[in-house]
Amino acid sequence: MHERKRRPAVRPPLSPLEIGIEIVALASVALSIYLTVQAWATLPARIPGHFGLAGQPDAYSNRSDLLFYPIFSVIAYIFITLLSCFTRFFNYPWAITEENAARQYRLARGLINWLKLLLIWMLLYGEWLTIEVATQQATGPGALVFIGLLLCMLLSTAVYIVAARRAR
Template sequence: MTRNPSNQRPILTIARSPISWMLEIAAVAGIFCIIVITLQSWANLPNSIPIHFEMGGKPDATGSKKLIWLFPSLSILVYVAFTVLRKFPHTFNYIWGITEQNVAKQYQLAVNLLDWNKAEFMWILAFIEWQIIQVSLGHSAELSVDFFSVVMPLFLVTNGLYFWQAYQAR
């Protein structure tokens, strides 16, 4: 076990579990979905598409159709950032102190949270991209805000479960 000189935390390699691999596949599938739906609809999109929506989901600003590539680009950027970040759990900020006794568990919990959040985020971006395309093509008048009533609790449960487990492992 080597030590990180800046904070003296052990540097461990956290192996992927089967669930971690499934989440990785889900995240990649989300990116693939975003790219496919964007490519499939590109030719049919009008030159001006909705780029901003009010709280109720109605579009209130438009922009170039080229902006539809924002979510595919963002999804790839976030995917790469989370994937790289996963390799450095010794640099994360932890609520509870890292000790020799809890280091492996705390690191595992932290990278598990990254894996879950990465997969969730990719699918959220895919859904929003699909919704923007539906509004752009006139198939829908507004974004479905009902989706967020499922997504926000999912994020709260995922992150809440992490904090509870990390507290238990302190």
């Protein structure tokens, strides 16, 4: 912890890409809230609460459980956005110096915010799918979307590690 306190207190400005990610993430949270409000009156009392590997609902829950999607999206957005302000205190696999601090902090902040966006998209897709199945407009989840988002998370992390290693 002592090393972290001695790290340079650099605050690199947001890049245009980071600003774009923030706008899309915030719009996705707003869309989650909108979907819940729009679908509420048409939802049955019981909605799918879990999907099995075959893509069919195998557990049901109360309609009020749909509120967890927008609530968790808002909480995740706020928490991860605040977390991304403290890149100086993150764990890094190499030394942070005056020369590389701005680059390392920017890369770490970019990764965190990109993962935030992917998490919000996963929640948004889960919410949309739950609404579609509950209102009988779809039969089950396209697992490929979830797998694709998870692979994007892994790929993003790998790209970050390579870029951060080069920026040492």
